[in-house]
Amino acid sequence: MEHLIWNIDPVLVSFGAIKIHWYGVLFASAILSGLQVMKWIYKTENIEQESLDTLLGYVVFGIIIGARLGHCFFYDPSYYFANPMKILAIWEGGLASHGGGLGVILAIGLYVKKHKVSYLWILDRLAIATALFGVFVRCANFINSEILGVTSNLPWAVVFARIDNLPRHPAQLYEAISYLFIFIILLGLYKKFKSHSPKGLLLGTFLILTFTARFLVESVKQKQAAYSSEFMLNTGQMLSIPFFIAGIILVILAYKQLNAPSINTNKK
Template structure:
């Protein structure tokens, strides 16, 4: 049996200024986004993205992640709590970000970015989504440091006690999600996107991949208290939110395949491209 190391959530204190590990994890995610994005642009001369667009994508994406992620957490998971403590909505350094809310926020941000640069929306998201998993992994490490989003009770040898919760050994589900969302998903999407794909295919595969991996991880993660925990049919909020994401991903793949077939069967469209 393991015991959570109870790491101080504050990484650095300089007088009244405190830098939290959770915030540092987001910073790491944004830095990795830029580094990986520059690598993709450099090694793909046919990319629709430029370095300037990548900087714009980071700015727009940061707003989408922070605003969408926080609002998603408030609305999807602990609406009752934040209704009673509205000022806590702004305490994002304490954790509490919804991926699904952040995902919607980023997609809205990418729509604005696509309009700014006069590009197809899915062409923009196809470039961006392979850069997202490392940031997701960093965020899960932040969850682990904060000792939040712990797992369900278990008797596996690596079960971990979270003293702030109780004395029961639990799945370290934050680390499971780090491995699945941050490592497995990154490797899969990075390899998949390394070959030419029809517009929308990479985006669709990302949505399916994340939705499936997140749904699997939810079986080991303790449902959150508050407004939403386990819902209809014993399915958690995280799983319910992943279902439309998977369906949207399947739709994007079907659409991209039909667009490819249509282009192949129409010589005029090939010339225009």
């Protein structure tokens, strides 16, 4: 059976010793696309956009620091406890989306404490931008031939020639497509409610859909954790469960707001 042979150079362009990688370009595109979504939301709700640059800084640092620490402590803790300076070697690769999610949640907590705005109001709207962010990042993983799927003979299996000659599930693309659909769903929900969206609805929907997709895709991914586990579920699946439960709780509370006799959901 013929399969797609994927062997693209991870370096997009080089100028002498300076190299620009596809991953870096797509990661920057992910940030910029998320920023444009937030600008559109702020414009839609007639909110001044000056604070977005500060918010962007909190989000980017939260993602990078959280994703790095998540990779180190969720997937290979023994190595990084033995080599703590390697935690800083982010250029060697290793970012975990679960850690990135926690990093953003904590970073936004610091932001709202300083700027006196609603925590859930911001997280609801950031959920839309984050879904689009995930599309770009998983495409970057695909180009880099990382976060590989298990072997498969399905017609759409991909041979990552830089790794080996085995056809594999394109797990990165499964996630990217899932996040694109999640982005469309969240955007539809936002357009329906706009500023009157009950707090927690968008974030809860994001958590439910994202970590359901993540849980399912993990079943066709290669093992990423460096340690063995006695559980039937892998590390990525176990980490997805608390986020999923949190999403269920948020959606239930949001629908209680909708059914309340009198509520001002526009209050921030």
